[in-house]
Amino acid sequence: MGEPIMEELEFLVEILEKHPLDSLKKIAEEEGIDYYRLKRLYDKYYGKYLTVSAFVSLKRLGxxxxxxxxxxxxxxxxxxxxxxxxxxxxxxxxxxxxxxxxxxxxxxxxxxxxxxxxxxxxxxxxxxxxxxxxxxxxxxxDNFGNWDLSYDYAPLLDILKWDARTPITEIARELGKSRPTVRYMINRLREEDILLEFVPMIDxxxxxxxxxxxxxxxxxxxxxxxxxxxxxxxxxxxxxxxxxxxxxxxxxxxxxxxxxxxxxxxxxxxxxxxTFKELNDKNARTRYARMVKKDGSGYRSILEF
Structure with a gap:
C-alpha cells in the first residue's frame, strides 16, 4: 500500500470526530456525503492508519x-x-x-x-x-484512584482502546457475555468517569x-x-x-x-x-488484561514481567 494522502486522512478524522461510533450509512446521511466515497476512504485508511480509540482516565484507574x-x-x-x-x-x-x-x-x-x-x-x-x-x-x-472493577472490565478496556468501533456482538463473543451485559459494562465505565470519550487516532x-x-x-x-x-x-x-x-x-x-x-x-x-511498531501493537492489544490480577483485586507488580 502506498503512502497515505493526508488530505483524505484528515477528512476521515474530521468525520469520525463527529461520529466516532455511528455506522457509515448513518454518517453519510447526516453529513450529506456520498456513501460509496466515504466507504472507499474508510476501507482505505481505517485499521491501517486510523482507528477510533476509547480515551480512558488513567488517573481514575490509579x-x-x-x-x-x-x-x-x-x-x-x-x-x-x-x-x-x-x-x-x-x-x-x-x-x-x-x-x-x-x-x-x-x-x-x-x-x-x-x-x-x-x-x-x-x-x-x-x-x-x-x-x-x-x-x-x-x-x-494529585488525587489518583485505583482498580476497583471486576477482571472482565480489563479485556473490555483493551478492546475499546484498540478499536472502539468493534461491534457489540463481537465484543460480547470475545468476553463471553450477552450484548446487554456489554452495554451495561460500557455505560458503567462512562458513569464512573473511566471512559471519557471516543477519539479518532492517527497511527x-x-x-x-x-x-x-x-x-x-x-x-x-x-x-x-x-x-x-x-x-x-x-x-x-x-x-x-x-x-x-x-x-x-x-x-x-x-x-x-x-x-x-x-x-x-x-x-x-x-x-x-x-519492528518496534509490531512489538508495541502486540503489547497494547492485551495491556489491561495482563496488568490486572485475575481476581480483580488490583494491579500486578510492574516487576513481574
Whole structure:
C-alpha cells in the first residue's frame, strides 16, 4: 500500500470526530456525503492508519504516566525491546538518539508502586532518566484512584482502546457475555468517569520520526511558531515541560530542527521503526488484561514481567 494522502486522512478524522461510533450509512446521511466515497476512504485508511480509540482516565484507574530515556547499545536494542514488549506497563518504546542514545519509552505505574520504578528500569538499562508526565496545562490534581472493577472490565478496556468501533456482538463473543451485559459494562465505565470519550487516532507511524525536547521553562511562542506541524506539549512536574514533534524523514526539516532546539535544553530524535511498531501493537492489544490480577483485586507488580 502506498503512502497515505493526508488530505483524505484528515477528512476521515474530521468525520469520525463527529461520529466516532455511528455506522457509515448513518454518517453519510447526516453529513450529506456520498456513501460509496466515504466507504472507499474508510476501507482505505481505517485499521491501517486510523482507528477510533476509547480515551480512558488513567488517573481514575490509579495509573501514573512516565517518560523515560534509556542508554542501550545499538546491538542490544532489539533484545531489550523484545523484553520490554512483554511488560504491559510499557506504553511504547522506540529507538531514540540525542541526550540519551538507546530507547525512548512511555510507561505506566500504579500509584502505590512508584517506589519500584528504579528497580523496574534497571532491568533494561544501567543508565536512564525518567519523568512523570501530565497533560498541559497542569491542574495540579494529585488525587489518583485505583482498580476497583471486576477482571472482565480489563479485556473490555483493551478492546475499546484498540478499536472502539468493534461491534457489540463481537465484543460480547470475545468476553463471553450477552450484548446487554456489554452495554451495561460500557455505560458503567462512562458513569464512573473511566471512559471519557471516543477519539479518532492517527497511527503515529504515519510519521516515522519525532523530535522530543525537554525544557525547564515553557516559551509558548514555540506553539505558534511551529503550528503548521504536529506538536504535542506535556508537563513534567518538578522539572518542566516536554515537546514531541512528529514529522516524516522524507521532509527536509534540518533547519527547523535546529530552530526548534533553541526552545529546549535537551533534544532527542525518535525513530518509529516497523519492528518496534509490531512489538508495541502486540503489547497494547492485551495491556489491561495482563496488568490486572485475575481476581480483580488490583494491579500486578510492574516487576513481574
Amino acid at each position: 495509573l501514573r504516566t512516565y517518560v523515560a530515556f534509556l542508554t542501550v547499545p545499538p546491538d542490544r536494542l532489539l533484545e531489550v525491546g523484545i523484553r520490554m514488549s512483554q511488560n504491559p506497563f510499557i506504553g511504547y518504546m522506540n529507538p531514540g538518539y540525542g541526550f540519551k542514545n538507546g530507547l525512548s519509552i512511555i510507561f505506566y505505574t500504579p500509584d502505590d508502586q512508584r517506589d519500584k520504578i528504579d528497580e523496574f528500569l534497571s532491568q533494561y538499562a544501567d543508565d536512564y532518566e525518567y519523568y512523570e508526565a501530565r497533560a498541559y496545562p497542569y491542574d495540579g490534581d 503515529m507511524n504515519v510519521h516515522d520520526r519525532a523530535v522530543i525536547g525537554l525544557t525547564k521553562e515553557l516559551d509558548e511562542s514555540v506553539l505558534e511558531r511551529f503550528k503548521e506541524y504536529e506538536i504535542m506539549v506535556g508537563v513534567l512536574p518538578g522539572y518542566g515541560y516536554i515537546f514531541e514533534w512528529y514529522f516524516s524523514s522524507k521532509e527536509d526539516l534540518g533547519s527547523k530542527v535546529l530552530e526548534f532546539s533553541g526552545y529546549v535544553e535537551k533534544l532527542l530524535i525518535e525513530y518509529f521503526e516497523p
